[in-house]
Amino acid sequence: MGSHRRPAQPGLDRSTRVTVLSVAAVTAATAFGAAPAGAAPRDKPSDTRAQVDRLYEQAEQATESYNKADERADKLRAQVERTKDSVARGQERINTMRGALGSLAGAQYREGGIDPSLALMLSSDPDGYLEKAAALDRIGSRQAGELKDLQQAQRELSQQRAEATRKLAELEKSRTAVARHKRTVEHKLAKARRLLNSMPSKEREEYDRSSRSGEGGRAELPDLAGAGAASSSRAAAALAAARTAVGRPYVWGANGPSGFDCSGLTQWSYAQAGVGLPRTSQAQRYAGRQVPLSQAQPGDLVAYRDDASHIGMYVGNGQVVHAPYPGASVRYDPVGMMPVSSVTRV
Template structure:
């Protein structure tokens, strides 16, 4: 869903110079479904329309990554809240047991009448026996004092855990609201792109459709440099098998993908856990130069890393481009490269 403009990377073919996103706009319109056609400005030509579609897809992709980030945070907070609530419940049970034990001791003392120890010694028929009992009672009193201290500490910890759970619940609601906000932004941007595409003359849309098929189904040879590791090789094979599956924003497989969802899913098939967003994935390993890229390396695009692909060798990447364009191969220089990461 990005503005696929050529970077200044040397050695690219003429096909790499095509604005890939714009050229595939017609298929995006079909995938997004029918909508009332917008009326194009008579002063807008095909170039202006392509630029607008590029911008809308790029903005929608950035919003998609924010949607993924907010969703990932919400999932983590849900797990944290669940664990904290379990801990609070266990802590409350422990406090109840401690209170029960202390209550039993207090009840026994009450039933004894709370007689002054000196008077009890004077009235005792067996002073030696009384002194032994008194020493035992002193030890019991010490244990009771320790138990009271433990109870107080447990109550403080429980209060802290309850406060933590309350804060997490508030943050969870904020994350849910952020998810909904970014979802609305994505849908609005894609809707604008759809209406613009529907307003274009049929011949322009046909040109876009023809160009959008470039790169689809071309399997780059993995000759030359091999993947850097067995797990990278496994991720490469998973990504190759995903070619042709649809772009679905916010999805991470197996039936559909967005850009970071594809790379996350591919490495998951190799037993490697990647973060959900392209911005986080760019730091999920060691960064290398583009000239050192090997199959399986992650190629992030634009300065904000709002798009990501997997290098496949022979100057090609595989990626999930944008709505309407399935997972496919494109030249590595289709957009400005911001980083290459070896997982």
């Protein structure tokens, strides 16, 4: 009997047919815009820029945490030094009191070694002895008072030592937090820099020229007045200082004068006007009276995002001066470069 199986097509074995079908599938997928299986997807330039923006934002948030922990560590270091000085002074005082009490105890021993009535009977100078005995009684009362003072001083010294130990432990925790936040910032910034370096030079230059959040991140703004006048002489002085910083590099964790992060710039600028601001942008947003953006005046602080993780200084004409991000210098940008969360008049 003859076979009913269909004869194989000439020149096409099984492996060849599989290959032909695979090529056809890839061709169809390409025709419909799908990437071949296993192909590495390529980010569009806008996607890469968005990733860089997110990394810079996360780095800025970590920088805020770093600045906060570092500020806390500075305060604790100062407190520890003051407590250590207080402990040293207390110990010196106790040593002096112990010395005085030792002298009194020696005098009592020397004068009170025999029964007082027998000493009076044997004394060739009873009146002189009575005078000495009265003096010793007074010394005894004084010694009791100084002993009480010594005990109180010892209790205070013990409390101060316990406080110093507690603050040292807090300082160590704060130092650990500073180091942790620093590692986070460095990791985010390094990743952002790698992404930027992966972009074609033309797109990288365009990113460096553009405001960080691009057109998509701009806020809806009210009508803003022209340059106007600063709200006070100190605001004018702070703005003048900030203008001198234009062109200096962004350096995270720095507050001048050679480099700045965002809150470091505003803190340094107001310090030149004799005004002390907190170190972080989150604290700076509450360092004065908040006003509507429509009433912003030169020298006002403009905080961005809901968490106030970025801050700049309003210069008028819808512009701020700020330290944008690593790789960029202090510069002017539109006030609406990112969503504005508050405007603070110092």
